[in-house]
Amino acid sequence: MMRVTLDINGREHAAEVDPRMLLVEFVRRCAGLTGTHVGCDTSQCGACTVHLDGIAVKSCTVFAAQAEGHAVTTIEGVSPDDGLSPLQAAFKEHHALQCGFCTPGMIMSALDMIRRGAATDEQAVRAGLEGNLCRCTGYQNIVAAILAGAAAMAEG
């Protein structure tokens, strides 16, 4: 066992964990933040996407211990206390989710894409979502929502 202290959404969370504990398990079990999902646990689906120092990563393929000393941001950390962020509002507006299981990962990947200035057109957004799978929507509305969200954030 080892003591791991993580900065998650600006709050410190400390726990005594097995070195095998993945970042996603720490986020869900130790910090109780269940917005980050596990879709595959084999590094394919991106449902577990969080930010490490602002950069989108698959938290099922990072050990919790590796995240020590870095700022972890989850879907809870990018959601206002009240209402929705502009990107979340765009997902709602464009009907970009059905079961919603992939959505937190989609939002975290999209935020990284928008930060890098990479959400420029449909083709770029589709390329940027290669690490995020959705079994429901067929992606069309997710792409539309990200383009609309990027435009709203640029104005905002």
Add this chain to the structure above:
Amino acid sequence: MHPYRYHRPGSLAEAEEVLAGDGDPRPLAGGMSLIPVMKHRLAAPSDLVDLAAIGGLTGITVEPATLGIRAMTRHAAVAASPSVRERIPALAALAGGIGDPLVRNRGTIGGSLANNDPAACYPSAVLALDAEIVTAGRRIPADNFFLGLFETALEPGELIVEVRFPVPAAASYRKFPNPASRFSVVGVFVARLADGAVRVAVTGAGPCVFRVKAFERALAASFAPGALADLSVAADGLTSDIHGSAAYRAHLIGVLAEDAVADCA
């Protein structure tokens, strides 16, 4: 996953000390290959030595005829680097086509080369560009580095610190990606080096990256796609799996090599 001990040394010397210890200690870079294989219990290291906190292991240096990429440089950083895009655009494009953005945000060049996955992209660039793998104690030419399936010339505990790429006159990488993972079903890297030598390296098609000397001779005589028209690669020894037969892969090598040469011109 089997249990292991986690270490995060702050210096190369400390890392080497742990790696020289008993059991089966292993370096951990981006974890994009090692963590999945540990989950499948295909690897059971006793200790993981996280290289992330060691200073000086990331970054790209530009010299007149060489580009040096430090081992812990992420695929995304290579893809976005203005120096790489300007001097070896094919290498930036290769890095930008590995897996997906989330994988590229973690995976490193050192990890990819040490792993030597038969379908990985970087080994083809290293072999075709005649790059050098720099470890703490020596420099290994590309031709001596890739030994077989997941096998390299690295000794146990030996760390890659840098990869040095000679800047070529022209180069191009063409990959037929597996649509799910984006690993190469076949990938071909063609390079015309500064001294005029031509090197063609193929990944994905066999147990280990390899050169196609017959293509190289023909292209040295005439660097044009037509030079390959009458040549083919034998299917013997190539991989057959659900993604493609050996004959299909042999055919793809020719097609992708012609595309890559056309792209260089």
